[in-house]
Amino acid sequence: MRRFFLSAVTVLALWAMAIFIALPTAVAQAKSIKVGAILAETGGASNLGGPEARTIKMQVEQINAKGGINGDTIELIVKDSGSTPEKAISFAKQLIEEEKVLAILGPSTSGETMAIKQICEDGKTILLSCAAAEKIVNPVAKYVFKTPQKDSYAVKKIYMEMQKMGIAKIAVLAGNDGFGMAGKEQLEAIAPEMGIQIVAAEVYDKGATDLSAVVAKIKANTEIQAVVNWSIVPAQAIVVKNIRQAGWNVPIFQSHGFGNLKYVEAAGAAAEGLIFPAGRLLIADTLPADHQQKNILTQYSTEYQTKFQEPASTFGGHGYDAIMILAEAMKKAGSSDSEKVRNAIENLQGFVGTAGIFNFSPADHNGLDIESFAMLTVKDGKFVQYNEPPVLKTISVVK
Amino acid sequence: MTSQLFFQYLVAGITYGSIYAIVAIGFNIIYNTTGIINFAQGEFVMLGGMLAISLHSMLPLPLAIGLAVLITMLIGALIEIIFIRWLKSPSILRMIIITIGISILIREAALHVWGEGVRSLPYFNGNEITTIQLWGTNISPQVLWVISVCSIIVLLLSIFFKYTSLGQEMRACAANRLAATLCGISTKNMVTFSFMLSAGIGALAGCVVSPITYTQYDSGTGLAIKGFTVAVLGGLGNSMAAVAAGILLGIIEAFSVSVVPLAFQDAISIALLLLILFIRPHGLFGSKEAAGLKDF
Numbered sequence: 001m002r003r004f005f006l007s008a009v010t011v012l013a014l015w016a017m018a019i020f021i022a023l024p025t026a027v028a029q030a031k032s033i034k035v036g037a038i039l040a041e042t043g044g045a046s047n048l049g050g051p052e053a054r055t056i057k058m059q060v061e062q063i064n065a066k067g068g069i070n071g072d073t074i075e076l077i078v079k080d081s082g083s084t085p086e087k088a089i090s091f092a093k094q095l096i097e098e099e100k101v102l103a104i105l106g107p108s109t110s111g112e113t114m115a116i117k118q119i120c121e122d123g124k125t126i127l128l129s130c131a132a133a134e135k136i137v138n139p140v141a142k143y144v145f146k147t148p149q150k151d152s153y154a155v156k157k158i159y160m161e162m163q164k165m166g167i168a169k170i171a172v173l174a175g176n177d178g179f180g181m182a183g184k185e186q187l188e189a190i191a192p193e194m195g196i197q198i199v200a201a202e203v204y205d206k207g208a209t210d211l212s213a214v215v216a217k218i219k220a221n222t223e224i225q226a227v228v229n230w231s232i233v234p235a236q237a238i239v240v241k242n243i244r245q246a247g248w249n250v251p252i253f254q255s256h257g258f259g260n261l262k263y264v265e266a267a268g269a270a271a272e273g274l275i276f277p278a279g280r281l282l283i284a285d286t287l288p289a290d291h292q293q294k295n296i297l298t299q300y301s302t303e304y305q306t307k308f309q310e311p312a313s314t315f316g317g318h319g320y321d322a323i324m325i326l327a328e329a330m331k332k333a334g335s336s337d338s339e340k341v342r343n344a345i346e347n348l349q350g351f352v353g354t355a356g357i358f359n360f361s362p363a364d365h366n367g368l369d370i371e372s373f374a375m376l377t378v379k380d381g382k383f384v385q386y387n388e389p390p391v392l393k394t395i396s397v398v399k
Numbered sequence: 400m401t402s403q404l405f406f407q408y409l410v411a412g413i414t415y416g417s418i419y420a421i422v423a424i425g426f427n428i429i430y431n432t433t434g435i436i437n438f439a440q441g442e443f444v445m446l447g448g449m450l451a452i453s454l455h456s457m458l459p460l461p462l463a464i465g466l467a468v469l470i471t472m473l474i475g476a477l478i479e480i481i482f483i484r485w486l487k488s489p490s491i492l493r494m495i496i497i498t499i500g501i502s503i504l505i506r507e508a509a510l511h512v513w514g515e516g517v518r519s520l521p522y523f524n525g526n527e528i529t530t531i532q533l534w535g536t537n538i539s540p541q542v543l544w545v546i547s548v549c550s551i552i553v554l555l556l557s558i559f560f561k562y563t564s565l566g567q568e569m570r571a572c573a574a575n576r577l578a579a580t581l582c583g584i585s586t587k588n589m590v591t592f593s594f595m596l597s598a599g600i601g602a603l604a605g606c607v608v609s610p611i612t613y614t615q616y617d618s619g620t621g622l623a624i625k626g627f628t629v630a631v632l633g634g635l636g637n638s639m640a641a642v643a644a645g646i647l648l649g650i651i652e653a654f655s656v657s658v659v660p661l662a663f664q665d666a667i668s669i670a671l672l673l674l675i676l677f678i679r680p681h682g683l684f685g686s687k688e689a690a691g692l693k694d695f
Contacts, residue, residue, distance in 0.1 A: 043617075046515030176662060202661045207621040209612035210414055213653040214661045216407035234517040234613055244528040246407070247537040266517055266613060268527035 036095035043083025049108040051316030085115035096123035111178020133182035147321035159194040175231030183230035206233035232257035237266035259314030317354030416649025422626030423641040432593035439502035441623025447602025448614035475598025634685025
């Protein structure tokens with residue numbers, strides 16, 4: 001009896017195993033392609049990673065609902081980096097070595113991207129970063145691409161606006177993360193050729209609770225005609241608040257890291273009149289109907305808003321561009337072979353995304369030009385196109 | 400340095416200081432009854448702010464804050480009853496580890512409830528750019544709120560601990576648990592009560608500082624570190640000293656910005672904490688003899 005029982009169990013077990021082994025082969029008929037995403041859903045950069053993760057999930061659902069790409073569906077694996085490079089590194093290794101993903105979307109921040117740039121290059125895995133720093137694609141790494149506009153273009157755009165306003169001496173305040181530090185480097189590097197002089201530069205912590213002391217310090221320097229506040233962390237709103245609370249009516253320029261309405265809400269009345277460069281997503285509804293990006297921008301922002309009950313941000317747009325560029329390249333390549341897809345991205349021309357029109361080349365893994373930026377400002381708590389100075393009724397250098 | 404600039408730094412320093420102090424007071428209450436540091440104190444601050452923000456969408460501001468404080472007190476009591484009360488003669492170290500665990504638990508729960516975004520209560524008076532002119536400098540009315548709430552709490556607490564029997568019973572627990580039990584004091588109830596009280600004060604602190612510092616699921620940690628620094632600096636257990644130490648630290652931080660880059664601000668306060676721990680482990684205003692009698 002006992003022997004019968006044992007053999008019955010063995011047979012059952014073998015049968016169960018056979019099913020489990022058989023299952024994956026059955027699924028493999030309709031191939032699913034693994035795509036990884038490392039995004040800062042939590043932590044200091046959550047206003048970036050949150051919308052990016054939601055957008056990418058939404059787009060992958062849509063792609064799969066339409067039958068996938070070349071008949072294959074995408075299996076998305078999202079990892080929350082918590083805005084820390086350490087986690088980004090371990091997730092990148094996991095995605096490349098264990099999951100063997102075709103591509104990694106993200107990370108959200110420049111610091112994290114720089115931490116895994118070499119890992120992706122060594123692992124021959126496509127990286128489509130959603131972070132801004134120019135050094136991500138300069139020098140060019142074979143497998144590394146990025147979807148947001150370069151920070152050097154943002155700097156030039158800001159300096160051009162300053163020239164128009166007759167501003168020559170400025171103060172720079174930057175967050176102490178990868179984005180802030182990279183931006184500060186660019187601001188300092190480009191300033192001389194544009195005839196701008198940085199007379200004060202300070203760095204603030206992403207966990208800062210109040211920055212009125214440093215505001216007092218730069219305000220005391222009467223030469224300063226404008227302040228550039230370069231950051232992606234919520235503390236950037238505190239800077240703006242403290243400057244206005246100090247009764248200082250100086251023009252404030254933000255980076256393209258300000259492109260989430262949440263920051264405007266956080267800064268409240270102090271956000272009025274801030275000037276910053278950003279992609280046209282934030283002003284999609286005011287674009288002329290014949291603008292190349294009009295359709296895609298309005299479609300994406302309406303879909304995002306209906307689904308998640310919050311306004312779309314440029315960051316979600318960077319996530320959108322990353323997944324759609326990958327999808328387009330897979331279609332063009334007609335396969336999910338990593339080399340072929342990579343070549344297809346590198347040769348992608350005239351791709352209309354949320355950040356601008358992408359024209360990739362072996363020398364340019366970003367593919368956007370300076371025209372992809374528009375200058376925006378905040379009016380009545382909303383983003384609008386910035387046209388004519390002066391923004392504030394009484395712009396004057398406080399003595 | 401002009402006098403106007405001097406006052407500007409001073410005001411900035413007092414702003415920092417009163418934020419730190421108001422968080423530090425919460426540490427002191429639990430320390431006073433249990434002799435432990437409650438590392439979940441920062442999370443009470445965050446919870447108070449978050450609850451008030453959520454309630455404010457339905458209720459007027461004062462009601463929302465009041466209710467948020469009550470709910471946080473309830474959560475404080477529940478935490479004590481669930482995690483600490485049933486322990487038989489727990490060691491100090493064990494209780495501290497438990498509070499660290501609780502802080503992680505609350506943080507993760509808050510992440511699921513409120514998401515990762517930054518929120519804030521509206522300014523109690525005016526808005527983000529309203530300022531009051533004082534000695535030729537500008538000061539946000541919210542700063543005055545923080546300072547006054549902080550002073551009222553300290554005042555009420557010192558009356559409570561000195562003159563009410565409940566307050567005296569709580570202090571007796573801290574001084575000597577066994578003796579307090581022999582006197583007929585329910586030490587367990589006192590501990591629960593101290594958790595409620597510090598949760599309530601933390602929550603109130605979270606509400607008044609929220610417009611200035613913003614509230615995020617993990618904002619409690621940063622505030623707790625500074626609050627803890629200040630509590631140690633002043634001498635653990637002494638709320639009045641915490642306020643003095645808080646404002647001292649705030650002013651040092653603010654004036655340090657005038658000479659060194661802002662990036663060194665935190666390094667200065669932590670260096671100061673280490674220095675105090677080496678030279679005067681009982682704090683700036685604490686007495687050496689009293690500290691010697693405590694376990695921790």
